[in-house]
Amino acid sequence: MLMRINPYKFLALLLVGLLVGCSSASKPKETSTAKQAVADADEQVLKSDPVERNYDPHVIMKRAEAFFEKEDYAEAAVEYQHFLDLHRSHMLAAYAQYRLGLSHFKQVTTRDRDPEHVRQYIEAMQKLLRDYPGSAYELDAKAKIKEGRTHTAEYELYVGQHYYRQTAYLAALHRFERVLTLYPDSDITAEALYYLAKTYKDIGSPERAVEHLNVLLAQYPKSKIRKEGQALMTSINGKSFKDVATASSALGKPSIPPSLPAAPRTRSLTGKPADLPPTGANGSSPQVVTCGLNVSC
Numbered sequence: 252m253l254m255r256i257n258p259y260k261f262l263a264l265l266l267v268g269l270l271v272g273c274s275s276a277s278k279p280k281e282t283s284t285a286k287q288a289v290a291d292a293d294e295q296v297l298k299s300d301p302v303e304r305n306y307d308p309h310v311i312m313k314r315a316e317a318f319f320e321k322e323d324y325a326e327a328a329v330e331y332q333h334f335l336d337l338h339r340s341h342m343l344a345a346y347a348q349y350r351l352g353l354s355h356f357k358q359v360t361t362r363d364r365d366p367e368h369v370r371q372y373i374e375a376m377q378k379l380l381r382d383y384p385g386s387a388y389e390l391d392a393k394a395k396i397k398e399g400r401t402h403t404a405e406y407e408l409y410v411g412q413h414y415y416r417q418t419a420y421l422a423a424l425h426r427f428e429r430v431l432t433l434y435p436d437s438d439i440t441a442e443a444l445y446y447l448a449k450t451y452k453d454i455g456s457p458e459r460a461v462e463h464l465n466v467l468l469a470q471y472p473k474s475k476i477r478k479e480g481q482a483l484m485t486s487i488n489g490k491s492f493k494d495v496a497t498a499s500s501a502l503g504k505p506s507i508p509p510s511l512p513a514a515p516r517t518r519s520l521t522g523k524p525a526d527l528p529p530t531g532a533n534g535s536s537p538q539v540v541t542c543g544l545n546v547s548c
Contacts, residue, residue: 308338312347319354328354345383349392352376356395359402366406373399404434408443415446420454441467441474448483457487 305311315330331351338344352375358368376392376399411426427450430443444467451460460483467480474480 306337308334308341308343311337312343315347315350319350322357324354324357339382345379345386345388348375348379348383349386349388352379352392352395356399364406366403369399369402369406373403400434401437401439404430404437404439404443407434408439408446411443411446415450420450423450441471442476444471445476445480445483448480452483452487460487 311330311334315327315334318324318327318330328351331347331354334341334347335344335351338347341347352372355368355372355375359366359372373396376396379386379388379392407426407430411423411430414420414423414426424447427443427447430437430439431447434440444463448460448463448467451457451463464480464484464487467474468477468484471477
């Protein structure tokens, strides 16, 4: 004889079974990591409502974080900026500004590349300090700004060295002087002084070369370029460095000589730069730069 089952009890048992199954399925596996969850976040938010996807701060932040964790820093920067454009007063705005700077920082490569991302992350970190003073990211932002300025100074020095090797002396001088003017506290300053002196010597201006070498040797005694500076000073003066140092010490601590005037934009009727000194006994003028490396002179 078949047992009759109450249909209401059957439905109740069925619902309980479904609820238990759903609750157990909703629990994340213990082996899944937070990083994997973040990496999948962009796929989840892309399936959300279009309005929510474009304006909800938490959805935008999840998408930005997902791109950052996947090392797609260009897309991450776009999303962090999108967050800031819409929610600059949000409690996560300082964090978004910091991560925007980091996204540009992560795209910086070697010093021989155009430092556009360096400029962008310096601007982002400066904006963080300006708009969100006292944030938890302030110390790291200051360190990143200093690192970025050093990187930019290295780039200016690199371009100057490139022009020097091409005997484009005027362009080289202006690049080296940019290091002294824009980044006077950089670790690259001593090298810029050395190459300024070397360039002035090559264009037939030993007095200016000695002025820059005096600054190098007096103010940067521990520089790695000091020995080269001493040798260059000896080759210019024809006397030992000790004699030169003794004579210079009586004059006090030297200061950085004034920069060159702006590079000439016109030529003389002969086709040579109108105001450049000769480079040597043959009276030839230094080569006027034809800028390379996709940069301006």
